[in-house]
Amino acid sequence: MHYRKKNQRKYTRIYFIIVTVFLLFFTGCDQWKEERKPTIIDEVKGYTGYQREVTKEEYDLYAYFVKRDQAAELSQEELEEAIKKYASRVNAIFFLANKWNLCEPFSYGTLELRREQENAVRKVKLEKGEPIYGIRQFTKEQYFQYHLDTVEADLLTYLEGREDEYIRKNSALYYENYKERFRIREEVTYEVTIEGQTEVITATRSELNLMAKTDMFLADFLVSGEEGEVYRDGGERKVVITEIVYNEEGFENNQEIVRVAYIDRILYEEVLDIVAEDYQLVYSFDKE
Numbered sequence: 001m002h003y004r005k006k007n008q009r010k011y012t013r014i015y016f017i018i019v020t021v022f023l024l025f026f027t028g029c030d031q032w033k034e035e036r037k038p039t040i041i042d043e044v045k046g047y048t049g050y051q052r053e054v055t056k057e058e059y060d061l062y063a064y065f066v067k068r069d070q071a072a073e074l075s076q077e078e079l080e081e082a083i084k085k086y087a088s089r090v091n092a093i094f095f096l097a098n099k100w101n102l103c104e105p106f107s108y109g110t111l112e113l114r115r116e117q118e119n120a121v122r123k124v125k126l127e128k129g130e131p132i133y134g135i136r137q138f139t140k141e142q143y144f145q146y147h148l149d150t151v152e153a154d155l156l157t158y159l160e161g162r163e164d165e166y167i168r169k170n171s172a173l174y175y176e177n178y179k180e181r182f183r184i185r186e187e188v189t190y191e192v193t194i195e196g197q198t199e200v201i202t203a204t205r206s207e208l209n210l211m212a213k214t215d216m217f218l219a220d221f222l223v224s225g226e227e228g229e230v231y232r233d234g235g236e237r238k239v240v241i242t243e244i245v246y247n248e249e250g251f252e253n254n255q256e257i258v259r260v261a262y263i264d265r266i267l268y269e270e271v272l273d274i275v276a277e278d279y280q281l282v283y284s285f286d287k288e
Contacts, residue, residue: 053282092273188208
């Protein structure tokens with residue numbers, strides 16, 4: 001009897017320990033879920049189920065830019081695929097910008113209305129003799145490009161202002177993969193040969209900055225050239241870079257520069273791809 005009670009107490013303790021561990025585990029999971037804030041990727045992936053119809057006029061506008069920028073001849077099937085891919089990207093840009101209150105909902109009709117209004121304003125200014133900066137009267141292609149460039153600039157500025165765990169983690173990875181892009185030239189040693197006489201000079205970063213005001217082309221060469229590269233000006237001067245000393249300050253001291261570079265070059269395209277993949281464009285016209 002005493003043995004049975006002893007075992008009961010033993011099993012009770014084991015049960016209590018298991019229940020306690022179970023509760024602590026799931027309480028910790030719930031707390032983790034509460035503390036983890038949604039990232040920009042989580043947000044963008046939540047934008048689903050949207051679609052719009054592309055008119056013939058809008059399709060032809062996209063086709064103009066695709067045909068203009070194609071280096072090689074495409075088959076009809078390849079051309080249509082390229083146009084649709086471009087259309088998806090453009091609509092992803094306008095969709096995200098509208099989601100983040102950077103522009104109004106996009107439509108070809110609205111775009112044409114805004115173009116007519118802008119042209120009317122510019123026409124009145126011309127008639128009054130007032131100065132007009134840039135294009136006097138926009139074609140539909142010119143106004144579309146102008147509008148797209150403006151929205152893209154606003155979209156990048158918005159993204160550059162975002163900060164979350166996903167951006168921090170991937171900015172650090174971006175730095176590790178592309179450290180050379182963030183190195184600063186502290187000194188450049190180069191040989192200058194004029195009429196057979198060679199002089200070895202070492203210029204510091206501050207001296208290179210000053211040189212940009214007095215010898216701009218040489219300064220640009222010394223800032224961007226690599227070891228062994230040769231520069232010749234219009235005269236007899238020959239310059240060869242012999243050594244470059246870099247200052248690698250590390251990710252901690254370059255965080256903001258790296259973060260913006262990562263957002264502009266990687267994250268921007270990533271969020272556009274997510275939206276473009278899900279955003280449905282309907283082509284309900286005969287393209288022949």
